[in-house]
Amino acid sequence: MSTTAIAARSTLRIATAGSVDDGKSTLIGRLLHDTKTVFEDQLKAVEKASRRYGDGETNLALLTDGLRAEREQGITIDVAHRYFATPARSFIVADTPGHAQYTRNMVTGASTSDVAIVLVDARHGVVDQTRRHALIASLLGVEAIVVAVNKMDLVGWSEDEFLRIASDVRTFVGALPQQLPVTAIPMSALLGDNVVDGSRHMPWYVGLPLLELLEQFDATPSALPGARVHVQRVIRPQGGPQADFRGYAGVVAAGTLSAGDAVTVLPSGRTTTVAAVHRWGAVVPAADSGHAVVVQLADDIDVARGDVLVVSHASVPPVVTEDIVADLCWMIDQPLVVGSRHWFKHGTRSGHAVVTAIEHRYDLVSPDHEPATELVLNDIGRVHLRLGTPIVADVYAHHAEGGRLILIDAATNTTAGAAMIVSATATSTAPS
Amino acid sequence: MSTEIVAAAHLDALTDEALTIVREVATECENPVLLFSGGKDSAVLLHLAVLAFAPARLPFPVMHVDTGHNFPEVIEYRDRLVAEWGVRLVVASVQRSIDSGRAVEDAGPRASRNRLQSVTLLDALAEHGFDAAFGGGRRDEDKARAKERILSFRDRQGRWDPRAQRPEPWALLNPRIRKGEHLRAFPLSNWTELDIWQYIARHQVPLPNIYFSHTRTVVERDGMLLSVGGPVALEPHEQAFDELVRYRTVGDASCTGAVRSTATTIDDVLAEVAAARITERGATRADDTFSESAMEDRKREGYF
The missing domain is CATH 3.40.50.300 (P-loop containing nucleotide triphosphate hydrolases)
Structure with a gap:
């Protein structure tokens, strides 16, 4: 999408x-x-x-x-x-x-x-x-x-x-x-x-x-769930006239992000406001979906790569989760089975993922599916994944950027699977 | 929407995409480098990369693979630009590869050092321990490039295997590699020659002056205008003449041709590119017209 x-x-x-x-x-x-x-x-x-x-x-x-x-x-x-x-x-x-x-x-x-x-x-x-x-x-x-x-x-x-x-x-x-x-x-x-x-x-x-x-061609625009930014990198000049500058680089998704917006940092749950939005090296009043930005926050709080800034007024907020159900397309020769361990990448967050269940495999030439114990190359099936580190997830059909992840084969580093989140169980973590 | 607004919005989206790729690779890889030839594509790439990290400095160096067959204007431009933008420059020399016996130069008046660059490039990547190299390659340049990923994986010998490329679903880049392997990253994959010139016009990116119309002594060889002097010597029956020309690409002077042009400004060039009926490589690169798989074959060996 x-x-x-x-x-x-x-x-x-x-x-x-x-x-x-x-x-x-x-x-x-x-x-x-x-x-x-x-x-x-x-x-x-x-x-x-x-x-x-x-x-x-x-x-x-x-x-x-x-x-x-x-x-x-x-x-x-x-x-x-x-x-x-x-x-x-x-x-x-x-x-x-x-x-x-x-x-x-x-x-x-x-x-x-x-x-x-x-x-x-x-x-x-x-x-x-x-x-x-x-x-x-x-x-x-x-x-x-x-x-x-x-x-x-x-x-x-x-x-x-x-x-x-x-x-x-x-x-x-x-x-x-x-x-x-x-x-x-x-x-x-x-x-x-x-x-x-x-x-x-x-x-x-x-x-x-x-x-x-x-x-x-134009599709009916669907309602946007509220802006979020997966933090790619912390921008710190380390010296020079802007030595105190601290900003968070990433891409705006799912809405408009403006200076003055209240935002929540996930997974920590801390809140602050957007002090300034930069695009291509210059300050802009607001940035839309797809814009590559650097966000400055009003408060000096801990934000690192992999964290997600979400506007606090989001109509559909993402969930912090370590347990997801996803439709997965398998892309390598070695079959995927229950217990398979891989790297995952979701937004800018990477970590371990283990397959805890395989629900079914799609027939692909009919809307039907059948029970399966493994997925082989070019199969698409529904799987349960447990992640080694929490992600800030959406359901793919609601918000694609927050609902997609890739699996990476730990031995060869090749991209092994493409997954679309169907449902995610919120992990109960006390905000620290 | 008017045509101008459509084009501007398209360019903006390409710019955001490229910036994001540069940031992602620079953050996930340990020791990246940006390959800088002094040509327009690498000038746009460097300009973008500087914007991607502003107000911080560019967190990696740029590397020029120097064939020794340069246009002097390009070297002067390169040195001026890196000084102005505060960028660290590494030069990898093809001459040094030849002197040390790592590369063997073709003989004859039409010998080109273009192919030798692969040896120098791979040696330099290994010597400096670079694990990712940004390049200005675009998929519209060549049919082998059209099949290349944004992140192109290279094995320990630096080889590209077009049949074993990693799938790239969505914009989720996977830069993981093992020690000794490396990545080529092409943030401008989805750009066309016209997009490049629109970016140059919009951001007033400085370029070597050989991209604009000037008088040059040239010889016509295989339908291409080559600059006489330096690596290009006249063959019997060939005649040099003065012509108003500009370059559409900048590469090794022995195999990069000029095109007849009166375009003296960026806007003139934009108009010319929009009306062009010949691809930039077809018009200006003797090395890509040898066979229909010339680019694929060079890329398999480790070329840019």
């Missing part, structure tokens, strides 16, 4: 997902090409490569398949990021691979995205991958799904085919626990129909082409 919740966003982050050969890279290539983002030398290189790999016409997929192995195998292996802008908006695209074994990459791409574009091959209709991608998008809390029904040219531009697929997706998404809006667009990424321009082949489609839809 995006950190920016302002009504008219200047930047839209998009994740794209689809099965192998749905034409996802072609679609992105088409978006880049038709928005004049592709430069002449890039196009020339792609034309040259298309000839080498024996593609009949210029293969726009080669614009995004950047690694040698990807071009040779004609597949997308890893998340690629692409950028384009129109006068209305800037776009950041996380292009995620289609194979089932790359679920973790889909999770990664969706984690930072406002909108998920799920590609469906019009000839094949809704398949397991479509359901998996819609479910992941919904778990990760994207604001909307756009179903790109691609290769319409290969089904004779049939309105009936399109309506059937759109209805299948809506039925599936409608049965998911987290509801989210679905828009379906019939298109041919190869020929350019309904990508940037409309389609002369499908006069029956009265909706917007993809780019226009993305330019105009």
